[in-house]
Amino acid sequence: MEKHHDSYTSQDAHGGLMHDRINAAVDGQLPAAHRAELEAQLAADPRARGTLAAWQAQREALRALHRPLLDEAIPDTLLAAARQGEAGRRQIEQWRRWGGMAAAVVLAFGVGWLSRSQMGSPAPGQLAMQSSRSFVHQASLAHAVFSPEVRHPVEVTAAQQDHLVQWLSKRVGRPLKVPVLASQGYELVGGRLLSGDGGARAQFMFQNAAGLRVTLYLGALDAAAAASTGASGNSAGAAPTNTAVPQPGNLETAFRYSGDGPVPSFYWVDQGFGYALSGAVSREELMKLAQLVYQQL
């Protein structure tokens, strides 16, 4: 909506550029790099010099025009409006501060929740941490008790794998799947049913060519989660993760190492179920096996 009625708009691009530079010089906004160039142009252009002088004088006249207003007492009505505005702003700031505090409380709460979950606890609070620790301790104990067994290491042998899986799935309240660890040189020996603090526990035993045994111990840490995931019937396909995803009924933790028991274990929680892989093997080997198990469950 520019009006094009004065003679200056018809000037060529050079004239426009010249005006821009003169403006910048008048207003003290001319970049230093352009100063020498403008001076040279002015030296060669009397008309431009005239424009510069006129615009400078004009700027000074405008600045002088109502200058006394700057020192004049402010009318009461304007002061009142300004003070009302300042009070309103302070109120908004206060609300924002309170809002910020509320957000901080929520954040702290969330961090607490998250870190608590990262501790590997399937149920709220300290109790959950204890139950997770006791879970892995029981797994280690069960390993220590049954793996040395020569004649009866398992209740149901690998020869009856289908029956074994069906039976243990029913007892722990969740469809189970026996992981294949052949890539690491371990074959299934069989499994047994145990009782743990939180209910039924299943133990699968694997053995390598050297006769070394590892056991996978699992069971519901959260009865409600066990029921819901048992109903959905799918524990497989989850990707390995090292981050906690704290969702009620879907408790997960990263892999954790425990050297507390008779044998070391890696344990984790996935969808309310605790898993512990125990064996008198190196930490690295145990980790590899645990990841293999995790990938298949």
Place this chain on the structure above:
Amino acid sequence: MTHFPLTDHIPSLRRYARALTGDAWAADDLVQDTLERACSKWRLWVAGSDLRAWLFTLMHNIFINQARRSMRQAAAGITVNVDDVESEMTAPETGTAQALDLQRCLLRLPEDQRAVLLLVSLEDLSYEEVAKITGVPLGTVMSRLSRARSRLRELMDGPAPAAAGAPTQLRRLK
């Protein structure tokens, strides 16, 4: 407690409004409207950002809207021109004829050119800041500034407005 120095900006808002409108009452009304607008739009002001620029933006928008409204009224036959309000125009504090002349010539500039010229000259705002306040591209600010200065120079140097087709009762006060 944080201080929000709206009050600190009142003198410069008043001066700008005065030069923009040429009238003491209209100017203070404009400042009042601006302060009230600030009250109701506080939530839109980002704490820590340039309060002065924000206030001048509010004032600019109010002024331009008022100018458009009066242009529509003029189009509808309700004619108000500078000459009619000449007697109401309060003399600048400097009181010189030249100052009155300058103010009258300013009022002959289109509103958007006048606003750019005054924001740059009175407030020492950068061209970029003026572009933000007036909501137009930098190039438009530059062209408006050139036109305003060229036109104002013509008006000040030129013959009395009467010769330019204005009503005969308008004369330059010397």
